[in-house]
Structure formats: structure tokens, C-alpha cells
Amino acid sequence: MIEEKRIVLRNADLIDPEKIEDYLLAGGYQGLEKARSMSSPDLIAEIKKSNLRGRGGAAFNCGLKWSFAPADAPVSYVVCNFDEGEPGTYKDRIIVQKDPQSLLEGMAICGHAVNSKQGYIYCRGEYPYVVDLLNRAIDQARGKGVLGDFDIEVRMGGGAYVCGEETALIESIEGHRGEPRIKPPFPGVAGLWAQPTVVNNVETFTNLPSIVLNGAEWFAAIGAPNYPGTKVLTLTGDVTNRVSIEVPTTATLREVIYDFGGGIKEGKKFKAVQVGGTSGGFIPESLLDTPIDFDSMRGIGATLGTGAVFVMDETRDIVDITTRIAKFFEHESCGKCNPCREGTFRAYEIMKKINQGQASVQDIENLTILSQVMEKACLCGLGQAAPSPILTTLKHFYPEYQARLQLN
Amino acid sequence: MTNSIGELEKDANCIFVIGSNTTENHPVIGMKIKKNVLQNGARLIVADPRRTDLAKIADVYLPHLPGSDVALVNGMMNVIISEGLADLDFIAQHTEGFEEMAALVAKYTPEFVAPITGVPAEDIRKAARLYAESGNSAICYAMGLTQHRTGTDNVKSVCNLAMLTGNIGRPGTGVDPLRGQNNVQGACDMGGLPNVFTAYQAVTNDATQEKFEQAWGVSLPSQNGLVLTEVINKAHHGDIKALYVVGENPMMSDPDLVHVEDALEKIDFVVVQDIFFTETAKCADVVLPSACFAEKDGTFSNTERRVQRVRKAVSAPGEARVDWEILCEVATRMGYPMNYDNSEQIFEEIRTLTPSYAGISYQRIENGGLQWPCATEEHPGTPYLHKDGNFSRGLGAFTAIDYIAPGELPDENYPLRLTTGRSLFHYHTGTMTRRASALNEHVPTAELEVNPEQANALGIANDDMVSVSTRRGRLEMKAKVTDTIAPGVIFTTFHFTETPANLLTSSEFLDPTAKIPEYKVSAAIVEKI
Amino acid sequence: MITLTINGKEVQTPKGSTILEACQQAGIPIPTLCYDPDLRLAGSCRMCLVEIKGRPLYAASCVAPAENGIVVETESPGIVAARKVILELLSARHNFNCQVCEKNGNCKLQDYCYQYGVKESRFNYGEPTNYPINDPNPFFERDYNKCIMCTRCVRACEDISIVRAISVENRGHHAKISTAFDGNLTDSPCVFCGQCVMVCPTGALTSKVSAGLGRSYEVDKVLTTCSYCGTGCTLELNVKDDRVVGVTSNRTDTGSPVNKGALCVKGRFGWDFINSPERLTTPLIKENGEFRKASWDEALDLVAKRLGEIKTEFGADSMAVFTSARVTNEENYIAQKFTRAVLGTNNVDHCARL
Numbered sequence A: 001m002i003e004e005k006r007i008v009l010r011n012a013d014l015i016d017p018e019k020i021e022d023y024l025l026a027g028g029y030q031g032l033e034k035a036r037s038m039s040s041p042d043l044i045a046e047i048k049k050s051n052l053r054g055r056g057g058a059a060f061n062c063g064l065k066w067s068f069a070p071a072d073a074p075v076s077y078v079v080c081n082f083d084e085g086e087p088g089t090y091k092d093r094i095i096v097q098k099d100p101q102s103l104l105e106g107m108a109i110c111g112h113a114v115n116s117k118q119g120y121i122y123c124r125g126e127y128p129y130v131v132d133l134l135n136r137a138i139d140q141a142r143g144k145g146v147l148g149d150f151d152i153e154v155r156m157g158g159g160a161y162v163c164g165e166e167t168a169l170i171e172s173i174e175g176h177r178g179e180p181r182i183k184p185p186f187p188g189v190a191g192l193w194a195q196p197t198v199v200n201n202v203e204t205f206t207n208l209p210s211i212v213l214n215g216a217e218w219f220a221a222i223g224a225p226n227y228p229g230t231k232v233l234t235l236t237g238d239v240t241n242r243v244s245i246e247v248p249t250t251a252t253l254r255e256v257i258y259d260f261g262g263g264i265k266e267g268k269k270f271k272a273v274q275v276g277g278t279s280g281g282f283i284p285e286s287l288l289d290t291p292i293d294f295d296s297m298r299g300i301g302a303t304l305g306t307g308a309v310f311v312m313d314e315t316r317d318i319v320d321i322t323t324r325i326a327k328f329f330e331h332e333s334c335g336k337c338n339p340c341r342e343g344t345f346r347a348y349e350i351m352k353k354i355n356q357g358q359a360s361v362q363d364i365e366n367l368t369i370l371s372q373v374m375e376k377a378c379l380c381g382l383g384q385a386a387p388s389p390i391l392t393t394l395k396h397f398y399p400e401y402q403a404r405l406q407l408n
Numbered sequence B: 001m002t003n004s005i006g007e008l009e010k011d012a013n014c015i016f017v018i019g020s021n022t023t024e025n026h027p028v029i030g031m032k033i034k035k036n037v038l039q040n041g042a043r044l045i046v047a048d049p050r051r052t053d054l055a056k057i058a059d060v061y062l063p064h065l066p067g068s069d070v071a072l073v074n075g076m077m078n079v080i081i082s083e084g085l086a087d088l089d090f091i092a093q094h095t096e097g098f099e100e101m102a103a104l105v106a107k108y109t110p111e112f113v114a115p116i117t118g119v120p121a122e123d124i125r126k127a128a129r130l131y132a133e134s135g136n137s138a139i140c141y142a143m144g145l146t147q148h149r150t151g152t153d154n155v156k157s158v159c160n161l162a163m164l165t166g167n168i169g170r171p172g173t174g175v176d177p178l179r180g181q182n183n184v185q186g187a188c189d190m191g192g193l194p195n196v197f198t199a200y201q202a203v204t205n206d207a208t209q210e211k212f213e214q215a216w217g218v219s220l221p222s223q224n225g226l227v228l229t230e231v232i233n234k235a236h237h238g239d240i241k242a243l244y245v246v247g248e249n250p251m252m253s254d255p256d257l258v259h260v261e262d263a264l265e266k267i268d269f270v271v272v273q274d275i276f277f278t279e280t281a282k283c284a285d286v287v288l289p290s291a292c293f294a295e296k297d298g299t300f301s302n303t304e305r306r307v308q309r310v311r312k313a314v315s316a317p318g319e320a321r322v323d324w325e326i327l328c329e330v331a332t333r334m335g336y337p338m339n340y341d342n343s344e345q346i347f348e349e350i351r352t353l354t355p356s357y358a359g360i361s362y363q364r365i366e367n368g369g370l371q372w373p374c375a376t377e378e379h380p381g382t383p384y385l386h387k388d389g390n391f392s393r394g395l396g397a398f399t400a401i402d403y404i405a406p407g408e409l410p411d412e413n414y415p416l417r418l419t420t421g422r423s424l425f426h427y428h429t430g431t432m433t434r435r436a437s438a439l440n441e442h443v444p445t446a447e448l449e450v451n452p453e454q455a456n457a458l459g460i461a462n463d464d465m466v467s468v469s470t471r472r473g474r475l476e477m478k479a480k481v482t483d484t485i486a487p488g489v490i491f492t493t494f495h496f497t498e499t500p501a502n503l504l505t506s507s508e509f510l511d512p513t514a515k516i517p518e519y520k521v522s523a524a525i526v527e528k529i
Numbered sequence C: 001m002i003t004l005t006i007n008g009k010e011v012q013t014p015k016g017s018t019i020l021e022a023c024q025q026a027g028i029p030i031p032t033l034c035y036d037p038d039l040r041l042a043g044s045c046r047m048c049l050v051e052i053k054g055r056p057l058y059a060a061s062c063v064a065p066a067e068n069g070i071v072v073e074t075e076s077p078g079i080v081a082a083r084k085v086i087l088e089l090l091s092a093r094h095n096f097n098c099q100v101c102e103k104n105g106n107c108k109l110q111d112y113c114y115q116y117g118v119k120e121s122r123f124n125y126g127e128p129t130n131y132p133i134n135d136p137n138p139f140f141e142r143d144y145n146k147c148i149m150c151t152r153c154v155r156a157c158e159d160i161s162i163v164r165a166i167s168v169e170n171r172g173h174h175a176k177i178s179t180a181f182d183g184n185l186t187d188s189p190c191v192f193c194g195q196c197v198m199v200c201p202t203g204a205l206t207s208k209v210s211a212g213l214g215r216s217y218e219v220d221k222v223l224t225t226c227s228y229c230g231t232g233c234t235l236e237l238n239v240k241d242d243r244v245v246g247v248t249s250n251r252t253d254t255g256s257p258v259n260k261g262a263l264c265v266k267g268r269f270g271w272d273f274i275n276s277p278e279r280l281t282t283p284l285i286k287e288n289g290e291f292r293k294a295s296w297d298e299a300l301d302l303v304a305k306r307l308g309e310i311k312t313e314f315g316a317d318s319m320a321v322f323t324s325a326r327v328t329n330e331e332n333y334i335a336q337k338f339t340r341a342v343l344g345t346n347n348v349d350h351c352a353r354l
């Protein structure tokens, strides 16, 4: 049986998150100290070599992203994406609640790498108590002088799901309507207030202290070679144990659901699992032996995303769930680009019609074409990913749709 | 304008707007200034008794009292000189008369100027520093600066300011009068003035006179003629027997309308040539119907000296005819044949007599226009004058100018300063815009702007009907209570024949040089009715 | 220079160009809705999508940089299908009544629906859009049932007019163009310059002054200079049957050097005095205090005779001419020539100062 492996959550429940002294005793800020003994290019090269990939969903090579920021920019920013708007996801909150200093240290390491003096944490609006915790942590770090000349400020999110998209997040920090920007320019070149800006997820940052301290090779050897390290997963839905765990990325879905989740609740049968949040693909029983790493999940038309694992038992109504998801996206579309603004609305209308048993095969065809175009044509990840639940349920659970049509 | 409109959007680092409500009266120029200030980082100084749109986005806003412009600008120059911000190299190389001017402004310390202008001394300092230290600074002004008994002084003052800081002869600098009507520039360029032929060639210059006599084949008068306001005054005394008015409306636009009407009545024979039956046409003996801009070919010269084409789009209504044709007909009937096939032929004649237009032809301005001076067919036109500080007269001359109070200051009987101007939605005497359906529907009447403090004291609420009176007349209109106007000052527009604001203004105090009446200051009283 | 392949053809384009610009230089047409060369890029309508070989997503060519070596298809089956879907999505929220629409014949939505054969939308699910059309301003109509949310109007208001009277309110499908509190433009900072009308690709924003007077394909456009203030903006008079029926913008640098198409409310909406029934149409002569119509010959002879008599009797300097800051250079020249050469006086002036 596969074991948990704790990098990000190494201090969880072992130290008092309110006390920086505890963190320091546990070896905190040694990574930063080591990082500061390295030159920026060396540090970036080291992170690149570790092959740490972003934990916010897109899995972009972290060191590579940093290397895009011009080294000589007079002003640049480090932004932590702590928007965590994905329903069913709470891993970033767990990480920060259990070990806030680890995030600050990770951001300061990044600050040294990209020569930035100012960091921002964009925190989900529903987490005001975590904002307080973070502010206390920052005060303590300032008091101890561990951050040096790097400073961090917490900004409260506006509540819209799309604000988790990095450029919409930047717009939101700037005080504008939370809408994604067109890329290029990427934030690394022109982000916050048009200055070079590195945006990373909480989990990405909190991996950094250990990587710097133990070296790139150490990290690269853990888990799947293409997506090394661990992943924090949050189990929800019809599993026996709704827990959060940190496992090496070689773990399979079956291991996650059965070994850690304790299998399906009340002895019922498994029907489907959706990984990565609302926009994740639905995965049937036959694909449960897929490892959770980003590329393997891609391979089966699903996504690792944020690491939310939503398990559905045999009693669940796939069409109804998909309709609710469609409603979520209809509600969360920012309205900037055409295919998403209009597409999420019409997709929800069609799903409602199907769900009410009033749809024809033609309606499903229309929905399919619409979804296929949205995947490729939308401006940002929201619209591109929104059709995924529809397309994957149509693929793996078509009989459930068919059953609805027969009501006609 | 010494410089070009486009430079106000791109090249100027600081713009000093004085006596111009640019966003209402030159809206597209206003957009460019706003773009520069709000998006390209230029600084903005606005001096105006009304808190205009531009004033609201200005770095420094100077709500100076109408008529106190010279004092204000002298104050700014005092600061620039005493703080060592003057461009001494430029002054030494390109100007004369500096010492005299400097000696005069020495007494105009901000503290001295503050009570005259109503502007805090510190703001005058700020404005002076901003203008002097921003790199390329431009000055824009309009009728708010010129329509005073000291109009010429006011203009010379801002020229002093520009020379003092070397803000001349580079893109984004200069002194830019924003001309009110579409072809004021052209009317002046073409010699529609009593003292000059085309291109400002003096009628009193013998060589010039000879050139024109040769070209036109007649002998010409050699002493300066009368300016418009002088004509009206002379008419009053019965000394003008015939007046021929082409597309003007003095019965709305001139000061003290009762006086104008009296004068016109005394003239034996008045001809009015216009597109509408104007207030002035009513006083005429013969009215001749003319074509409007859409019905003829020709050229206009805009405020940045750009000569552009006007093209005929439709036929004139009824028997209306093009203005030049009518004048040529009269000339011919008076025994001096004037025959042209088309406007281009006239333009060709203009070129031969007008050095600054010599290089311009219809063909060359088919696309885009050209800015004079343009001496030859090869000359690309002149976006800005006085390049590298080279003035046409050799050295730029400073003028030492003392502040003179407006002719009619408030007193017990008329305690307020009335100032007049325009609305975005109307144009001049309203001849055209009052007959443009949408504009007239949107703004059908004049309003009197009154400061809330003032309104309170007078017991006036927004939209109340009030009367406004001066020594010359009385009008009734709706009050608009607004804090965009300074206390002690009231404002209305002169577009509306129902409430002709120039019934109130005075023709008594003329600028001694330009003979511009003091529209911008009349002592007035407001009462609730 | 960048070298890329578009539709199998090698194309060179300067560094920094977008794929759209590269296509335009190569003469390859790309449909666009939100793109406007004078406005900040939005990249939001997704009409200009192209396929780049090896990339999973379609690229919006108006914002995608042309990169060395990329292989671009602009009308692949996938792209055509995507554009159709996009047009059908727009159609589903659009109130088509082209037969009475002011924009008929000059409408991008209409053109592209025609080009891509979009007759009916496959996505007419749910409630049709039904925004009230009731802005009382006298200048232009706002019919958001014809809006395609390209935000060109918002960007023009912000970046050309620098007013920001309008913005996008609400989110998702319910997003719409609106003033700050969704009120009338008359209660907003709007200055009615109509820059928004100028850039709107559909019939959502149209002039009320021109309504019903002529369709875009019936009018001739005559380039001329505005007759109001001294800025000297270039505008196009739209002419149908020898009558001015509207004003539009020439948006080129050369054609419209001062304003590049931007106008103010007077220039854009204040033209119909030209057709006013109050225009003078015949000469008038005053007799016993009353005006009567006269022929040109009679009137001109009278003027010539009286001026001649007065000149003889009282001398040239008893006469004066007021010329005009509103007539052409040529006319001003003739007026002063007439004053000086014919009347024999320098008493000529105009209201430059008034």
C-alpha cells in the first residue's frame, strides 16, 4: 500500500501555526537562507532542474516561469494565488492554516530568484480568518527580520471564480473588474501594474523551502518523473473518509479512493470520480488505475487540476450533476469573450432541457458541437475547461443521457 | 497656433490652459488634451473662473477672477524668475526686452497677486514651477483670454511666459490660440481685416500696395480701415452709409445689442448675405440667400494653420448661391468685372499674392491639408513655428505689462461679474445649431450659472427663473446653481435669440490694439422673479 | 522580419506584428468583430480565430503574435465550424430586423452571417434577449438587443473621447453595456460625441438624426471640413438624392489628419440645419418696412446701384464690409478684394474677436 509523503504538509499538526518560533525550530527559513547564498540565475536553474510544476492547475514548470521575468527590471512582484475558488477544493487553506510561515518563506525564495521586493497574497474572500492568521504570521516574520527586505501584503479576493485566473487576479488586485487579460504579454513580462510579476499557487510556493534545502535531485526523484513530488488532495463526495492527504504523484486514483478514502460510503458501488474541481473530467471505474500525475490524467481526458477528488456512488444522477456544473459556469463566466459568455449560457439551457427530459438527439448534437468549439476558442481557462464535464460524461455515461431522451 | 493640435496629445509634457473651456468649445482638442493628461502622463494647469471639465483633472487649478489674467501670469513669471527657473540661455540668444519685463514683474509676488486674482499664492507658485519644470510646456488659450479690454496684453503676457522658459519652437511647446469659428484663421489669413491684405501684408506698406494694385489693376486705399466695433460706433454717429454683411450676425454677436440695433438703423443701405434670416437680416434693405458649407467648394484654414478642402456635397436650396459668386456679380455690375470659373481659380490667384500659401494647391491638399507657411510646391508645410527659437522678426520681444483692472468692476448696484461663453451643444449665435434638431432639442434655452453660496444669499434655487441686468439691459432665464463657478461670478451663453446675452455686455471698453470688447466682464445684478 | 506560413504560403512580416497583421499584409482576409486598429485590443469576440499547427487551442489572430516558423490555417474546417458557432451564439441573442435596421448593408454581423451561411442559430435555447430601447437622448439610439458585446464603444469612449460614460456591467450572458447606474446617457458624463456610434459594428448604436433617411449603400460620401469650431475636423457628408442625410467619419490618418474620424456632437449630429425649411431661398428686398421676394437680377442691380451712389455721394470710407469667419478662404479673399478694389476702402473686418 502506498504511503503518504509530506513535503508541503511536513509541519502540519507538529508545530503551532501561530508561532514562528516553532517553525524556526523545525528548520524554517533555512531554505531561504540557503537560497540567498545562491545567485538568482543559479537559484532559478536549481528550481528548473527540480522539475517542480505549478500546483494551481496548469502545471507549468515553475523555474521556467521565473526565468521569463527580466532580471534587470527595477520593480517586480511575487503574487501568491490563494483564491482557491474551485468548489470542493480546500487544500491551500489546509496548507496555510497548518503552516503559514512555509508559504512566506517560499514567496521570499521566489522574491530572491526574480529580484522582487514585494509580494502579495491574493486570498479567497471566504477565508477572512485565514487572512488574519496570515497577517499575524507576516508580522512575526517581520519582527524576526527573517524576510529581509522582502515584504508581503495580503489582499482579499472579490469572490468570483474567474479571479483565480492569474491575469484576472492581477486585474482584481489593481482594482478593476476581474476579467482575464489577453496573453501575451504574460504576467512574467508585464503583470501587476505592468511590471514583471510571478504568480504561483500556495502549494507551489510551499514546496520551495524543502527543494532548496534538499536539492533539486532529491525532489526530482520523488513521484512521477514528469511531474515529480507530491500532491495534496482533498477527498469529497461519497467516500468513507473525506480527508486531505499528501501523496507522491505516482499514486493511482484507485489507491487514493480506496486506500486513503476507505472506499465508497455505506458499501455502495462506485460510479464516477471527478478530479481537479468543477471543470474536471468525469472518470469511470475502468480508468481508476491511472496515476494522478498531470500527464497521466491528461492522457485519459481528465485533469489533475487543484487536486480535488469528488467521488460519486451508484445512486448519483450524472445528468443532474452535469446540469448543476453547467449552471455554475453560466454563473461564473466573466462575460468577456463570446464563446464562453454565450456558450456557458446556452450549454446550461440545453443541459436543463435534457435534465427535464425534453431534449432530442439534435439538442445533444448541438451541445457537443458547442462544447468542442468552446474548448478551443475561449479566451481563458474557465471557458476552455467548462465543457469538460459535459464532454466526458457524454463519452463515459452516454446511457444516462439516452435514458433522459427516452422520456420524450 | 504656433504649434499643432496633435502635439497636445503626444509631445507636450505640460499644458497650461487659460481662458479656454476646451472640452466644450474645441471638443476634439479637449479629447486630445485629456488623453495626454490621463493616459500619457502630461501635467495640466487650468486657469479659469469656471471649474471646467479640464479644471477637474488639472494638477493645479487657478480659479482667477475674470479680467485678472495679466496679474496672474505676471505672478507666475515672478516665481519663475525669483526661483531661478527661467531659461537664461534662450532669453540671451533669442529675445530682447527681458530686463524691463523682469523689473516690472518684480513687484508681482504671489502674495501681491493673490488678492487681485482670488487665487492662493501657493497655487500660483505650484503652477509656475510645473509650467517651468516639465520639459515641453504648451499654452492654450481662447476667448477667455482675448475678450477683455486688456486682451492684447493678456496674449502678450502668455507669450512672455513661453519665452521666459524657452517653451517655443519645439514640438509640444508654444502659444496656441484656439480659434472659435471654423475659419477665423482663414478669414484673417485672407486679409479679412482692415489693416492687412492676405498673409498679414500691411495695407500701409507701399510695396505691398503696389503689388496688389498691379494684380488687381486698380488703385487701392492706403490707410488702415475701421474694425468692426468702430464701424458700429461710427454708424451710430451717422458716418457709415452702407454696410455689406457676409454671413455674420452682429445683432447677436456684438456687444450691447441695443447700441448695435440703433447703429444699423442709422445706416442708409444694409445688405445681408446669409443662409438664414438672421437677427441682422431683419435690419437689412436687401437680403441675399447664400449656400452653406455643404453646398460649395473651397478651403478652410483651421486653428493650427492647416488649409483643408471643403467640398460640395449637395445643391444649395432654391435660388441660393455661393457667396463668392454673389460678390463677383455685384462687383461686375459696379463696373469691375470679377469672373472666376470655380473656387480653385480663386485659390490660384490667392497663391500668387500670398507668400505663406504659395506652395499650397488643391491637388496637394486633396488628401489631408497643409499647414502654412508653405512657400513652395516642395515645402512640406510647417507643423510648428519659430523652430529653434528663430522668430520671424529676429528676436522675440518681451513686453512689460502692468495689470489694469477691467473697465466695469462690480459696485453696489451691480455687485457681480457676468462672463459669457459657449455651450458644447451650440455654436456662436445659434444660427445653425438652433436649427439642428437634435442639438436644439437637447439644449433649448440659456441658463445662468450661479455659485451655490451666491444663490443662497439671493434666495435662488436651481431652475428658478431669475433676471440678470447690467447697465445695458435685462434678461430673464433659468438659474443653474453650480459650484463649478466661483462666487461673485455668473455665466451665461450667447447662443439664444430669446435671451441674447450681448444685450448685457458693453461696447465701451475696447482693447486699445485689437479693439476687442470686454465680453468677459460686465458688472451685473441677479434677482429672483 | 518574421517568417511564418499562412494557408501554405510563406509570409514575411515585421517583428512585433500580430498574425492578423501578417494576414492583412499578405492579403488574406480574416473576419473581425472586436478588433479596431485605433483601440486597445480586446481579443474577446474570437471571430478572428486561426489554427496554429501543433497547438491545442485556436489563437485569436488579432492578439496572437506572429512567430517565426509557425504554420497557420485561417479557414480550416475546424476554424470555419468555430466561426459558425460563434456567429450562431451571437445570433441567438440578436434581434434581427435587417429590413428596418439603420445598419443594414454596413453591418459586420450581417456580412459574416452571409459569408458563413448562418441562416438560423442552433442555440436558440432559453429566453430571447429583451432589453428596453428607451434612451431619450436626441442624438443616437441604443438598442442592446442588437449588441454583440464587442466593447468597441466602451473602448472608444475611454480611449478616444476620454469620457468613460459607459462600461460593461453584470457578468456572463447578462453582461451588457451600460452607464454607471444603468441610467440614461443624459444622466451620465456622456458628451454625445458619438465615437461609440462610429465604432459600433452593428445596429446597436445608430444616429437618430439620420434615421430613415437613407441606407449605407444608397448614400454617397463627400469628404469635407466641419463648419463649426476652429479645430477643423474632417467629416463625411452622406448624400442621398441631392440631400445631406447624415455624417460619418473618415478614420484614416491621411483623409482625416486632425481628428482621425473623432468628432464632437455638433459635427456628428448637428448637420440637419442644412435641410432646414427656414433656409433662405430667394433674394429679399425691403420695401416700406416689409420684405418681398425678388429676382437675382433685380436684387443685384439694386445693390450695385445703391453702393455706387453712396460711394459717389459720401466717399468710399462711408462704406464697410463684414466678411465672415464661417465662409471659405476663397470667399474671404473675394470679400476683401471687393471691399478694397471695388468699394475702394479698407473697412473690411469680421468677427474674429467676437
Ligand SMILES: Cc1cc2nc3c(=O)[nH]c(=O)nc-3n(C[C@H](O)[C@H](O)[C@H](O)COP(=O)(O)O)c2cc1C
Residues within 6 Å of the ligand: A053, A054, A055, A056, A057, A058, A059, A060, A081, A082, A083, A084, A085, A086, A161, A162, A163, A164, A165, A166, A167, A199, A200, A201, A202, A204, A205, A380, A381, A382
Ligand atoms: C478560471 C480559472 C480559475 C483559476 N483558479 C485558480 C485558483 O483558485 N488558484 C490557483 O492557484 N490557480 C488558479 N488558476 C490557475 C492560475 O491561472 C495560474 O495558472 C496559477 O495561479 C499559476 O500558479 P502555478 O504555476 O503555481 O500553478 C485558475 C485558472 C483559471 C482559468
Ligand code: SF4
Residues within 6 Å of the ligand: A162, A180, A332, A333, A334, A335, A336, A337, A338, A340, A341, A378, A379, A380, A381, A382, A383, A384
Ligand atoms: S473564457 Fe469565460 S471567463 Fe474566460 S474570458 Fe472568456 S468569458 Fe471570461
Ligand code: SF4
Residues within 6 Å of the ligand: C094, C095, C096, C097, C098, C099, C101, C102, C103, C104, C105, C107, C108, C109, C110, C146, C202, C203, C204
Ligand atoms: S444589426 Fe446588422 S444583423 Fe442586426 S438587424 Fe441590423 S443589419 Fe441586421
Ligand code: SF4
Residues within 6 Å of the ligand: C153, C156, C157, C161, C163, C164, C165, C166, C185, C189, C190, C191, C192, C193, C194, C195, C196, C197
Ligand atoms: S457619445 Fe461619446 S461620450 Fe457618449 S458614450 Fe458615446 S463615446 Fe462616450
Ligand code: SF4
Residues within 6 Å of the ligand: C146, C147, C148, C149, C150, C151, C152, C153, C154, C177, C196, C199, C200, C201, C202, C204, C205
Ligand atoms: S453597442 Fe455596439 S460597439 Fe458597443 S459592444 Fe455592443 S455591438 Fe459593440
Ligand code: FES
Residues within 6 Å of the ligand: C031, C032, C033, C034, C035, C042, C043, C044, C045, C046, C047, C048, C049, C060, C061, C062, C063
Ligand atoms: S477580432 Fe480578434 S478576438 Fe475579436
